[in-house]
Amino acid sequence: MVMVPADSGVGESPVAAARLDAESSEWLQALRCAGPARDAALGRLHELLVRIARGEVARRGPRLGITGPELEDVAYQAAADALLAITGKLGQFRGECRFTTWAYKFVILEVSAKIGRHFWRHPAVPWDAEDWDRLPARFGFDPAHQVEWRELLAALRRAVDEELTARQRQVFVAIVLNGVPLDALTVELASNRNAIYKTLFDARRKLRAALAANGYIGDDSSRGS
Amino acid sequence: MNGWSALDRFLQTDPRDVGCAEAMEMLHVYAELIAAGGPAEQQYPGIAAHLRACGPCGEDFDGLLAAIRGEQH
Numbered sequence: 001m002v003m004v005p006a007d008s009g010v011g012e013s014p015v016a017a018a019r020l021d022a023e024s025s026e027w028l029q030a031l032r033c034a035g036p037a038r039d040a041a042l043g044r045l046h047e048l049l050v051r052i053a054r055g056e057v058a059r060r061g062p063r064l065g066i067t068g069p070e071l072e073d074v075a076y077q078a079a080a081d082a083l084l085a086i087t088g089k090l091g092q093f094r095g096e097c098r099f100t101t102w103a104y105k106f107v108i109l110e111v112s113a114k115i116g117r118h119f120w121r122h123p124a125v126p127w128d129a130e131d132w133d134r135l136p137a138r139f140g141f142d143p144a145h146q147v148e149w150r151e152l153l154a155a156l157r158r159a160v161d162e163e164l165t166a167r168q169r170q171v172f173v174a175i176v177l178n179g180v181p182l183d184a185l186t187v188e189l190a191s192n193r194n195a196i197y198k199t200l201f202d203a204r205r206k207l208r209a210a211l212a213a214n215g216y217i218g219d220d221s222s223r224g225s
Numbered sequence: 226m227n228g229w230s231a232l233d234r235f236l237q238t239d240p241r242d243v244g245c246a247e248a249m250e251m252l253h254v255y256a257e258l259i260a261a262g263g264p265a266e267q268q269y270p271g272i273a274a275h276l277r278a279c280g281p282c283g284e285d286f287d288g289l290l291a292a293i294r295g296e297q298h
Contacts, residue, residue: 055295056288097257101293105253108288112281139235141228149228156232176235182281194245197279201238208236217233 013221024099031090045086048100049107056111064115065122074118078110085110116183127174127188134155134177152216159210168203171196239278244272254284256289 020028030041061071068182085106093102125131135157141149158170170189174180175196180188186196212219248255248271255272258265266273276283 002270052292052295055292059288060284100296101253101257101289104292105249105256105289108285108292109249111288112285116281130285136228139228139231152229152232182279192245192248193281197245197282201242201244201278204236205238208238211236217236 019095021098024095027099028090028093031087042083042087045103046079048082049082049086049103050076050078052104053082053111055079056108057115060111060115064118066115066118070118074111074114076182078107078114082107082110112183116181117187119181120187123180124179127178127180127185128170129178130173132177138176138179152211155211155214155216156207159207163206163210164203167190168199168206174205175200231270237278239274241271241274242278243275245275245279245282245296246273248275248279249285252282252286252289256286260293 027041027045030037031045032038051144054072057066057071057075057078061067065088066074084104086103089181093099096102131204136143136146141153164172171185174185174188175182182196182200183193185191186193189196208217211217251269251272255265255269255276258268276286
């Protein structure tokens, strides 16, 4: 069982009680009281988080090559860390959804972060390697039809070199060329998902504009869907 | 999907895309609305655009939705 400080995160209380469903109210009440009732609620919540974490690692595991005890470790660590985060942030629960949905988000994000760190135990290639021959395969271009796409990819590479900032280029090389998962790259660059995504988003926009300006693709960079 | 369409798709950016931080901030609300069959995409177009484009956030959304739906059944 994870040790959780008593009364953590109880200070703020933005929840409008009238909006809460009965089950969420019960959770909040139990987690905010002291003594055996709180301990029992923490135990139930931990059990719930472990169940969700195990389901999530089982869902993601087959695609990641992680199995057995390693998956169990990720699930239990994610549940423990999520429990600490939840109890520390109880005051931030605004009652916009059921309490359990809010709690599940914490454990799903913990699983995500732990899997991102796990990537570096067995990286397939160095994150900053620059083997541009990998580019066609990364997008699934058929080598048999090289004559059709060679010029396009040469233009793409030129645009990467000429249009992107050093940071955008670094992120493009890691994620696109070397297939490093975005979450894993945040660990390597001591950054966060939002910053890396924004860097790649801006890079994608610039690359499309460059290719469109030279007639390689259509100019619909601001298309919504 | 062939190389051309994969590259085209990769280079598409949606100006409504709110980014990871804002999408994660509201993910629980969005996922619960989807699970309930509500008009989440209409209500939160920026989050919908982001989840379509961002692999990691889309994965987190799928996981949260699976957790909610697993609890419902």
